[in-house]
Amino acid sequence: MQGGKSNLLFLFILIFLIHLPFSQGSYVMDKVNSFFFDPLKDNSNIDLQLSRNYTIIEKGIRILQRTFRDNFTVMSNNCSAFKKANALPYPLFLVNDPFGPDVPGEKELSSGEKRAISIKGNGFVCTASTYGFFVPFHHFRFFINASKENVIKLVIYWNGTFDSDQVRLLLWNYNSFGGRGSWSCVRSIERKGLNTIVIADNPKDYVSKKGYVDVIVLPAIDNANPPTMIKTYYISLSVTVSHYHKEAIIVTKPIDPGALWRWEAVKYNRLLSSGAEVKCFILDQNARVIKSLEGNEEGFSERYISICKLSSEYPRIRLKFVLKTKDPKVSPYLLNYTVLWQRDERKWRDTLTWNYANDPRIDEVGKDYIISTPIYSPPGYWWSKLHFNSSGTVRISILDEKKNTIVANASDGYNMSSLCYKAIRLKAKFIGNETKRPILENWSIVFNESKEPPEFEKINVSYANKPIENFTVRVWDEDPGLLPSTAKYRLVYKKNETLKFFISDWLPAKCSAESCSKEAVLIAENVHIFYDPELENILNLSGEREITLCYIQFYIEDAAGNGATEKYKILIDTTPPKSRILESVSDLGFYHGFEYINLSAEAVDNETGIKSVTLYFFISFDNMTFDGPYEYETLSSPPWNWSFLPLGSAYYAFLTIAVDNAGNVEKKTEKEIILMCDTRKPDPPQFERKVHWLSSNEVNFVNFSDDLLLYKIRYKIKGQGFVWHDVAEGINARSFNQSWKFDQYDWEMMEEGKEYYVYFDITDRVGNEYLTPEDGEALLIAKDTRKPVAEIDKIKVWQWKTPIKLTTYVSDKESGIRKVELFYRFSPDNKTWSEWKLYGVVEKVSGEYTWDFSAPDGDGYYKIYIRAVDFAGNEEISECEIVGITIFPFKYVATFISAFVVFAVVAFIVAKRF
Structure with missing residues (x-):
């Protein structure tokens, strides 16, 4: 019995130890609380075979930097040596700067001379000037085979003697004078023997882009005992180079959580300086990038990465960190990382300890509150219930x-299904007192399964003939609703006449719907159907330009993370369709009345097919100038047949315009067929409503008209024995105002003075007919061929005063007198006469009429007659009467008598006085 208790205790202890966090090296694997933490103090969880160029220091992981030193002597293949006996002393030596590091006149050392100074104690090279005012020098050129940017120190070892006060060590400075370069004196040497010259300040200035360093040893002038001499026993160059890496890669070993429902997140801490970055990649256990995780191929620069889209199909994962810097002297630091996961099905859970700051799922710890890291709803799941266990007063908010x-003071078991947030946090606020400290033991969220993806509308094919300004599709999701922020699209182009495709990057789709909306409209804006330079930003074309759009693919997720995609086929057609009216004028006839005209057409498009055909018409009233076109009717499916009803009398021209499914519009302006349509009968003839007296059979007062074209006019006099006669035929004009005559037989049958009704039969060019309906609308005429009577009574030959009373007499038995005119002519001497002049007119008189003739031309002779005209136009002229007129000057005689009387009275008064 006791042994059984011992075994049970042993089993309990074993289970307890299994679930404790364990550490192998510096990392911590806690399978109870579902996290892995690596402080990166050692390589214990780093895959050394896949990682490179990093080093671990106390601060963390940084990019590896190494230094090394090379020594160069004269005998190495990396050195050339020269000498010159006569050169200008310093600073006059600087006149050689324009020639660069190659000094004019210098000679290369022989192999024996180079061997003598390449090893200490092996010999020397001695050079002396031949003139007192010149100095000799030795020139050494080293090739260091290193980038000048990586050189951190130059050390020159020179052992030699000289007979002047000093020698100057000159180096060619490649960066002076704006990069033109010059000789710079870096040291003055006064001690003979071995000298060490260290150049640590900006040593790269003395290194060329190709890795050359030029050194000249130049003595001062020996003024005491010229000429000047210099000996070199040994020279070498030591170069310290730092090898800086600009990139380091750290790949972890596989992280095995054991029991797993979903991965949760990756957290890492870093230190960055300007120009540096750290990116994290999520790998599968075989160190391959998990491409299904959006953004993973480019890497994550965020310090908190949600990986809740990864389920147990990835039982182990690795992390890959890439550290980069633009300045090789400055490195970013990776300090640590944490991996979180969840074990329980459909649940996020965090079991808290008293030290909240050490909990990897706590992001912020305040004096009396804590806030969790972001919690994401996994794909295919949505918020359901909130649960927590606590002691004391703890208020939970979402x-x-x-x-x-979002929600304050949520209770245990709070229903979260109405939330519309992809990510949330939990906040706990502790309401404590001095005697009791509240404790939150754990909190958790239960998820409901929601795996139905959104549904896109189905479109068999779309057509385009120009850049698509807005390509619009609709999408639906019932529960929990759409997430517009995930809406995107990409474009698929095909190389013309091949099967090579180019797929663009994903681009954000325009979507104005609210989060969790049940329906949304996605828009791809400004889509090019052919090559455009803008496409270079989203396609890897490699110079290809002969491309055509063939698909637009949309993607969106619902709030539960269920993604849906739909690809829409695009057919490009830039060739307009063709159409034509099948009927000709000979088929239809040119002339038409108010009737339906049946027209039909054929339309052809070899690419996207015909979408519609529209019949257009033009209107003209002279068959020359047309107004239009005007749309008559648009048909969206064959047969392309129309029944055209004229709007009014006019010439109508017709054409058809076809539109294909890509929106190409047929370009056509030439009229296909022209017809004349006269929809009204001719106008009633225009004449004055009265009896028209005729003196002959000619008629010139009746006007005929039609709204388009007259063709034929006939008349018939009402009465026994009269028949129809033609007035005119083949008129083909809108009006007929010419004179015409009654048939001679009809004229002769008409009785003098009798009224007759004349009926008209008028037809236009299409056969519309006007027939005088009744007497009230007929032309009323009467025949009057007899002249009227016109007489003037006899006048005394000589008259002494005016006006003269002239008595006339006129009469007409049939139509009556229309007017009487009085004419005169004047002669001062009864020999020469003026032209006849009209004195006056009276109308509609009959019988006797007296004129007052006032002799308008003064004294003299007047011939006078009258002319009478009847309503039929017959006229008669009376006989001519002559009369002489002398008007007595009563005014002048009275004036003369008045003046004479005044004179006589004045004369009498004067005579009486004197």
Whole structure:
């Protein structure tokens, strides 16, 4: 019995130890609380075969930097040596700067001379000037085979003697004078023997881009005992180079959580300086990038990465960190990382300890509150219930990812299904007192399964003939609703006449719907159907330009993370369709009345097919100038047949315009067929409503008209024995105002003075007919061929005063007198006469009429007659009467008598006085 208790105790202890966090090296694997933490103090969880160029220091992991030193002597293949006996002393030596590091006149050392100074104690090279005012020098050129940017120190060892005060060590400075370069004196040497010259300040200035360093040993002038001499026993160059890496890669070993429902997140800490970055990649256990995780191929620069899309199909994962820097002297630091996961099916859970700051799922710890890291709803799942266990007063709130409050004081078991947030946080606020400290033991969220993806509308094919300004599709999701922020699209182009495709990057689709909407409209804006330079930014074309759009693919997720995609086929057609009217004028006839005209057409498009055909018409009233076109009717499916009803009398021209399914519009302006349509009968003839007296059979007062074209006019006099006669035929004009005559037989049958009704039969060019309906609309005429009577009574030959009374007499038995005119002519001497002049007119008189003739031309002779005209136009002229007129000057005689009387009275008064 006791042995059984011992075994049970042993089993309990074993289970307890298994679930404790364990550490192998510096990392911590806690399978109870579902996290892995690596402080990166050693390589214990780093795959050394896949990682490179990094080093671990106390601060963390940084990019590896190494230094090394090379020594160069004269005998090495990396050195050339020269000498010159006569050169200008310093600073006059600087006149050689324009020639660069190659000094004019210098000679290369022989192999024996180079061998003598390449090893200490092996010999020397001695050079002396031949003139007192010149100095000799030795020139050494070293090739260091290193980038000048990586050189951190130059050390020159020179052992030699000289007979002047000093020698100057000159180096060619490649960066002076704006990069033109010059000789710079880096040291003055006064001690003979071995000298060490260290150049640590900006040593790269003395290194060319190709890795050359030029050194000249130049003595001062020996003024005491010229000429000047210099000996070199040994020279070498030591170069210290730092090898900086600009990139380091750290790949972890596989992280095995054991029991797993879903991966949760990756957290890492870093230190960055300007120009440096750290990116994290999520790998499968075979160290391959998991491409299904959006953004993973480019890497994550965020310090908190949600990986809740990864389920147990990835039982183990690795992390890959890439450290980069633009400045090789500055490195970013990777400090540590944490991997989180969840074990329980459909649940996020965090079991808290008293030290909240050490909990990897706690992001912020305040004096009396804590806030969790972001919690994401996994794909195919949505929020259901909130649960927590606590002691004391703890108030739980739900926040959005940016820590704004969504729900305050949520209770245990709170229903979260109405939330519309992809990510949330939990906040606990502790309401304590001096005697009791509240404790939150754990909190958790239960998820409901929601795996139905959104549904896109189905479109068999779309057509385009120009850049698509807005390509619009609709999408639906019932529960929990759409997430517009995930809406995107990409374009698929095909190389013309091949099967090579180019697929663009994903681009954000325009979507104005709210989060969790049940329906949304996605828009791809400004889509090019052919090559455009803008496409270079989203396609890897490699110079290809002969491309055509063939698909637009949309993608969106619902709030539960279920993604849906739909690809829409695009057919490009830039060739307009063709159409034509099948009937000709000979088929239809040119002339038409108010009737339906049946027209039909054929339309052809070899690419996208015909979408519609529209019949257009033009209107003209002279068959020359047309107005239009005007749309008559648009048909969207064959047969392309129309029944055209004229709007009014006019010439109508017709054409058809076809539109294909890509929106190409047929370009056509030439009229296909022209017809004349006269929809009204001719106008009633225009004449004055009265009896028209005729003196002959000619008629010139009746006007005929039609709204388009007259063709034929006939008349018939009402009465026994009269028949129809033609007035005119083949008129083909809108009006007929010419004179015409009654048939001679009809004229002769008409009785003098009798009224007759004349009926008209008028037809236009299409056969519309006007027939005088009744007497009230007929032309009323009467025949009057007899002249009227016109007489003037005899006048005394000589008259002494005016006006003269002239008595006339006129009469007409049939139509009556229309007017009487009085004419005169004047002669001062009864020999020469003026032209006849009209004195006056009276109308509609009959019988006797007296004129007052006032002799308008003064004294003299007047011939006078009258002319009478009847209503039929017959006229008669009376006989001519002559009369002489002398008007007595009563005014002048009275004036003369008045003046004479005045004179007589004045004369009498004067005579009486004197």
